[in-house]
């Protein structure tokens with residue numbers, strides 16, 4: 495957290511008209527689990543507005559028992575998912591989580607998941623928190 499605060503100071507000094515959080519989320523969509531399934535998927539765009547790469551090492555949500563970052567890969571013409579230990583957003587760059595690509599997998603839902611809160615952590619702590627309504631199908 496201390497490093498991020500310092501980073502924010504540097505960014506502010508370098509570009510005084512622009513301050514604000516280093517990591518910005520948009521286009522956030524959490525799907526409702528398919529009937530009989532207990533997993534939801536999350537899609538969004540993460541923008542890093544700082545001059546240093548940001549590596550997300552953990553995502554959590556009070557509405558789910560477990561949240562993982564997955565990547566869909568094609569192996570011998572079979573679509574598979576694998577878990578990613580980290581998600582790096584390059585300096586002044588962005589990463590999109592989308593259908594058929596990297597995505598968030600939300601497991602073990604609570605009884606009420608009509609509204610979902612998400613926290614994104616680096617090894618140094620929380621860098622972004624957000625919430626959204628779950629998409630109607």
Ligand SMILES: [Cu+2]
Nearest residue numbers: 564575598599
């Ligand atoms: Cu997945």
